[in-house]
Amino acid sequence: MDSLPQILAFAGVVMLGSMSPGPDFAVVVRRSVQSGRGHGMAAAAGIAVGVFFWVVAAATGIAALLAASALAFTVVKVVGAAYLLYLGVRAWLAAGRTAGPDASGAPARGGRVSAFSEGLLTNALNPKVAIFMIALVPQFVSAGAGMAQVLTLSAAALVTNALWFGALANLVAVLRRFLARRRVRRAVDYVTGTALIGLGVHLAVSKAP
Template identity: 65%
Template sequence: MSSMAQIVAFGGVVLLGAMSPGPDFAVVVRRSAVSGRGHGMAAAAGIAVGVFAWVVAATTGIAALLAASALAFTVVKVVGAAYLLYLGVKALRSALRGGGELRLDVPDPGGRGSWAAFAEGLLTNALNPKAALFFVALVPQFVGSRASWSDALLLSVIALAGTVAWFLVVANIVGTLRRVFARPAVRRTVDGLTGAALIGLGVKLAATSRP
């Protein structure tokens, strides 16, 4: 993979994939709205690291093994679905407890700061076997069957850059509007909607079968 056209094309496809509504988007929006743009950006960084790892795995064949193994696919799917359900239930509980005075220093839901947001973003992406299927299908279109480590690194950096760029934009837009999101009624709505979305995505992931 050496031409600029290939690099731009790969980056464009990854960016479109990042922009598709899904658990990554829900996590960044909720973190940014509830805990501020810093936590949203930390979640964005975690998601980008997860994407980086998936591209490396796809380029080196590890992700293909996951996709081909019924047991491995099922384990990742079940754990990932359980994690999304956990996040969704946590958001719904927060919505039910929401309210109170208008504040712009809403505590971090997990109480552990930006590292918790980073870990949440990383796990949300890393425990999604659909990401493995996406990159297993995408990467071979841009590299041969014997991709070098330089190819893997280049593709991974491109994927990381595109993903983090998009989610940083999302985190900053939502963070800029935080005065609106800090209102109790709005905060409850955000928690309720993202909680329902994460639970729905978790159920959908649990029902996913290997192609």
């Protein structure tokens, strides 16, 4: 896999997967509403790095070992589900604390490093990303592929996710004057919190492939 069309095809499939609503989407939206473009972009960068490592793991067989081991899969699944539940409950609590006619100037919880870590952990602790990559990556990696080929795919996935979630963060930031109003922001917190809790529960009850 060393032709540009194949790299673009891989990036396109990764893009479609990234655009599907999920915990990454909810984290970027909430961070962008809560703290602005910079924090949303930091969360997007964390997600992109997480995807980079999942592609490397899938190409080198590490992700397959995770999926094949019931214990390893369960540990990652439980930790990931607990983290999503934590983020969801925190969003609900933030909605309850929102006060004043306009929350646009409310201080962010944590800085950009915190936003980056949130995006990274949300992606890295999701074994469903591993399953997706296990099914996808081997179709684009030739037998006996070297590390250069693996890194090319990983870089394509990183750039693709950074572009998509970065664009999402910027779009939300443009609308932030409206979205950060007290009632709207509370609604965003409740909706994203509910989504994260629901995704956490769904992940917790999911079974190994």
